[in-house]
Amino acid sequence: MSQQNDLPPGWIAQWDPTHQRHLFIETTSGHQQWEHPLETAGGPLDATVAPAPAPSGHGKRRAYAVGQTHAYDGAGEVAPYPDAAGYGAPVQPGMGGAPAPLFTPGLANDQFAAQQQAAQGQGYYGGSEQYPAQQPAYGQQQPMQYPPVNQLADQFGHMGLGGQKPFALHTANLVATPPNPLELLMPPPEIRLPPGASITDSPAANADPSYMRSTINVVPTTYQLLNKSKLPFSLVLTPHRTLKSAVNSSVDDPPVPVVTDTVIARCRRCRSYINPYVTFIDGGQRWKCCLCSMSNEVPQMFDWDQARNQPGDRWSRPELTSGAVEFVAPTEYMVRPPQPLVYVFLIDVSHAAVQSGMVATATRTILESLDRIPNDDNRTRISLIAFDTALYFFSLTPGSTETSMLVVSDIDDVFLPKPNDQLVLNLTESRAAVETLLGRLQEMFQDTQIIGSALGPALQAGFQLASTTGGKLITLSASLPTLGVGALKNREDPKILGTPKESALLQAGSPFYKTFAIECSRAQVSVDMFLFAATYTDVASLSCLPHYTSGQTFFYPGFNAARSEDAIKFAHEFGIVLGSQIGLEAVIRVRASRGIHMSAFHGNFFVRSTDLLALPAVPPDQNYVIEISLEETLTTPFVVFQTAVLHTTCFGERRIRVITLALPTTSNISELYASVDQIAVATFLANKAVERTQANKLEDARDMVQKYVTDILGAYKSNMTGGGGAAAAGLAIPTNMQMFPLLALGLLKHVALRQSSQIAPDLRAYAHSLLTTLPSQTLIPYLHPSFYSLHDMPPECGTIGDAGVILPPLLPLTSERLVKHGLFVIEDGQTIFLWVGRDSVPQLIMDVFNLPNYEALRGGKYTLPILDNPFSQRVNAIIGKIREMRRGPYYPALFIVKEDGEPPMRLWALSALIQDRGDQTPSYQQWLGQLKDKLNGSSYN
């Protein structure tokens, strides 16, 4: 056994049959761990994988700044394509330039390059999903997760740092440090729990940050301390995130382990679920709840392996080893037996809808997706209602292809023309009839001249069909609802855009959409909205329904299926929504240690009681933000947050998904700052800003964002730097928050909040709905777009690496980086802009677009041809990668932007470069200047 031989003195390896891996034991101290001792600490590998010690971390940042400055002052003039000799050396440290100062010596260059690729390739925190097993992949950025503290202290001791301070806080000067987009890809600050906090010492005891993360990874013991730091405290949850498989990362996302034996140990008092942070007492007969310290009995069957009918090993139970776990729930957790999945399609068949090709595209997509609609147990039911100024029901006969259409033109008092069970049919049994109907729907209405939409009555009819079982109303609407309940007026008035009155347009125009949403939520009906509009459709009002019924809103402005890009985008997103494995009849409750209180909730759901969120359906990759307040002084060394999602899976099983997160507590303000997760803070701020917009005005939301940034900077200055001295010359911020001001600026400049009289309220409202639902991984690029240069990218970019397609290095978001002969990609996860410089060489245009020269190229939506040359294939691979690397159903459309093309298109693309000065918005440097003036001039002195 090689494991034995490689061990340092004093260690033995013991094979653990239940875990199928070695357990390493230090014979002198009796300490046990799963990781190989050489990989965690001490030993010859120390230099490469040791947790980044403070000085080296500091050096790294400084070195980065140097690299950046070089790039800024153009130390490396980039060579034009196709001469690839001089690509991007100064642009990305570590890629081709001088990587030595950036990381600990001893790590081979190629290894580092692989890390970089891994870090980039996996998008947001793809990389962190594999830690800590894949420790070296983040060796630099992510210090060790679970080394026992004594070892850590040892190491620090060797480095002459002392082992007392667990968190090293570094201050950066914002003014002197250009923002580095790579930092957005880093994992959140490490959670350093006291030793022995988790009973199993499992690396997965804390859930992956993509399930649940906190804005601060250390909890202040008192409310006063939190208040003093001005930091927001909230949880960012995506309990049902999709597992991105091998397509994107070299390592598969581990699925959530499932406890199938229905032995669910819960605390008698606080009702929390057993988790890796409880303690066993009385010889393992009882367990002590980590949230409320209640002593509970261990269930009898807890140590019994029901599958094999023999005593099992308690320590291998997933709920004690994993922070994310799913229990199969017995009947006590059901109000009624799991209901079949019911999809009711409400399709607009008015003139506008048919003409735009929406009906044809939608029916074709449904037809193609029939096999992917979750239907494992053959219980899924489906129904279809078409509507214009009247409602058209379709009665299908199972087993035949016969369909009959029933027209209901009385839309004031909606009734069903036939009993429910003849209109809602089992998908498996009436497959043939459904296919025929979908195939013929377009034909039936193709010559319609009817203008007007009775969306409200159609929703009511759909509700009647689905109300007994619950289900999903998938609504496709191409015009403003004009008839019956829920009729909306065209509120858009160009004169009031950009004025305080604009805010009214972002609130619901008719109370129907709220009251109906409540009815739906009660009956476990969820509404998805797909809106296609040539003109104003009042997204603000219509998106209320998905908002309160936990559905999703999709908006396709100016949809025209004749343009293949539009059709593909919609078909792709619609197909994914139809095929997604949704949860049903869900409730979410977040529990936390005593003294911690959930105070406000953001996201798509209905708040049913002070801390219970009701979700008729749980689509994957939805984000929820929960604000937390501290009500008592915390006395424990760590606190635990537990999210429980009780839901019915789409194959009819009642389950509880439990996500547990333990965070250490502190009374030290510098630890608080050192543990800030800037990604989570930005996610929180986006949600909070949207809430403020809907309750008050756009200006209030902008002021609030600004206030958060100044408050945090001001508090940091007065608490940590003494308010004066050298720091007064710049803007001090913890290094782990360096990107936060830029993210906040991105939010202020975002189409959702920007001060402008040009932004259509529909676009704003849609941006609001995205900001409150996107998971962090997708939200951050939406605020801070990614910017790549293609004409001079390193040769390996666009080829397949260890972690899928290798993306070019990220550039800072400033137009200084745009060159006349260049080809650039700017993408925010919703749109991809391909920027073509005016002096692009014909060869480049030929290779990418198959056109003779720049003049022949036209701006606008575009489908990139795949040509028979390596450059075209690499560009296509990069675009393809951008389209699929993030969570969520979105399929960004590609736009060609010519440097001298139509101004609106150009300005739109340039507005993504958020470090530049905008129309009425400051550049990043100007903004920092404003912040600095504010801090120096105000009471923070």
Place this chain on the structure above:
Amino acid sequence: MNGEAWLFIFAVLAAAALIFTSVFFIVSYSDLETDYINPIDLCNRLNAFVIPEHGLHAFLCLLFLLGFQWTCIVINAPLLAFNVNKIITNNWAHDATEIFRTLGGHKKESFIKLAFYLMCFFYYLYRMIVALIKDDV
């Protein structure tokens, strides 16, 4: 008994009714906080009382106007304006989707109204007694 006495007898009764509704609102809000009632039922229940409450208060003000009770009108004018503004901007109903966010504001409003109605109650009571004594003399 003269008109003034009758007016204040009615005013006392009305103030008592208004006090009762305020208390009812406050109790309902705390029910919501402690989970005895769900937000949908709460809003349906309370919304049924908002218009009658505002109506009763407005009617009382009208009677004061007809009875030329200027002091009373001045006392009640701010609340009347506040209520009328809520009705005009269509902002009076409790919204179940927002209730947890606005709960603090609603509670504060109810407490202030309760205090105001209590004060009014004693003032009307005093005026009623004064009117009745004057009647007797």
